[in-house]
Amino acid sequence: MIAVADSNQPRDADIRRWRQYLADEQAEAAVYRDLAGRRSGEEREILLALAEAEGRHEEHWRQLLGDRVGSPKKGALRTRILGLLARRFGSVFVLALAQRAEARSPYDGDADATSAMAADERIHEEVVRGLAARGRQRLSGTFRAAVFGVNDGLVSNLALVLGIGATGVPAATILFTGIAGLLAGALSMGAGEYVSVRSQRELLDASTPNPATRSVLSHLDVAANELTLVYRAQGMTAAEAEVHAREVLRTVAIATDALDLSKLTVATEPEIDEHEAIGTGMGAAVSSFCFFASGALLPVLPYLFGMQGIAAIIVAAVLVGLALLATGAVVGLLSGGPPLKRALRQLAIGFGAAGVTYLLGLLFGTSIG
Template identity: 70%
Template sequence: MDAATPTPDRTPAAVRRWRRYLAAERAEAAVYRDLASRRTGEEREILLALATAEKRHEQHWLDLLGDDVGMPLQGDPRTRFLAFLARRFGGVFVLALVQRAESRSVYGREEFATAQMAADEQIHEEVVRSLATRGRNRLSGTFRAAVFGANDGLVSNLALVLGIGASGVATGTILVTGVAGLLAGALSMGAGEYVSVRSQRELLEASTPDPEASDALPHLDVDANELALVYRARGLDADAAQVRADAVLARLGATGVTESLDTDAEGHERSDTHETHGTAWGAAVSSFCFFASGAIVPVLPYLLGMSGAAAVLAACLLVGVCLAATGAVTGLLSGTSPVTRALRQLAIGFGAAGVTYALGLAFGTSVA
């Protein structure tokens, strides 16, 4: 036990608390080992190192408990659920949950936990955050498109259906309007994504150096050295650009090897940060499908023959469940509260739908 730790007052309440901490440390170590079992290389080593750190914390509570350790307790329900997910999935969603769990450590307020243990838990959160960030980066583009497309379909078509329904038109008209809104929105999303991705590719292609330009290097006038202008255009000042160009031509003269112009000012391979993922057609089809998957939800009650207030209530309930689910998933991935994100999605979605519903009532009243 750390020298700075107070002499424990072995009250029954304190012993029960220490036993809970012991169970939590064992459960967290198991989560990290389960996550490590689904990985290889560096990530596996990092997760196993975190499990080892949790074992140190476990030993601290064992030393405090002594003969009062008793029968092993189970971890809290949240940690046991994490262990279940880690054994069966182990993806970025689980890492995001573990990140949140590490952020809730109470060791900073626990008098019998050492300062090193509290610091460990804070660092563990940052380690897991970094591991989760790798996964977030891998799926960020697809996830953004999925959430944006599905939510756009959910909110826009719910607002359309409620607005038209509130005006007092027949159920058949509402159904046709909802299907038309689905097709129009999905086609618009698909076309917009196609144009966006295609335009981005064309811009990147226009910014990529011509591979045949490197073949001109052996024929440059060494005295004029036009190559320096290339490096000046890429951001070097005149003197540095001249030094860089002279070095390239000197190596060319000495080795006869032509250097690629697809390098930055320092001679490193250029790596554009503006990556384009997938093809324009792939982006268009996925956007169409994401929007349609959300837009079909408010129409389902009418497709199933419902009408009137029952159809409106069912549409709102279905859309609410979907909005809450996408908000919760977004919260989990971002390492924030899924409940808060779910409520935010609900507020935004039903806020937009409420405005159109009110307008529909107003127009319906004026027509009557």
């Protein structure tokens, strides 16, 4: 008798795919648990809840596999690398990578995954995006100054060194020109960042409601209700301002009876602390100065070590190119974008600017000669 294959039996390819999904879910749950181990409070609870959700997905694949689970498999390489980073660092960069990983979920196009699982992965991406946004907010002020500083240092000093070098002047002249460009640019960037951030914080302070205003709310004329003018000045329509003001005054009356006015506000507080997002003037200045100087140092390193001519120019360009790729990739990781694309964009912009000054230096050197 010829045995007939059971059409309900999964194919070998399906079993392999399910086993890989199972391993990936286990690895992702471990990543979230490792991240939770480096957090506290609400963030820890959210990360543990994500790990629990990945555990539910894991159970789905276990049920499909039944007694075909087999020996444990390793998760995807990127997930294992993410787990290693989570155990060692647990920083916003790891959350940004986790956000990208959630965006690549294959469940949308897989008939063996439930619609709930596919929806979960979409929601997980937004949850991780929110957690990463908190970290981005905490470092965005000094990080912005650092990125601008190192990138400006790399590009401006490379352009300066290549432009002067193309004229054919001695290596010593190029070296001292590069050092002068480093110091001038770093000081200028530091001073500029300090003034910029300080001014922005002062503008925010001027736009922040005066907390002392809360103490007079209980004495307002309810009939006149001038509180509506506050909300109209903030952009509400007259009707919206009237409704909101009456609600605030009703809350005032309740708080006054309870002798507790400490929690009242006369304006809607922003969910994100803009002062924290901007950073401090001194922090931005120091960060900008140091990173500009570190970036501007790379183009002059070959000349510091006695190199000259085309060899020094090539080495300077290679060093700066690697640094531009690195800074572009870091920005890509932090923003949740593709690191390679951001790195290549940074490289193209930097080399484009430096190439123009090099060509001008060649033309200037030829005309002098």
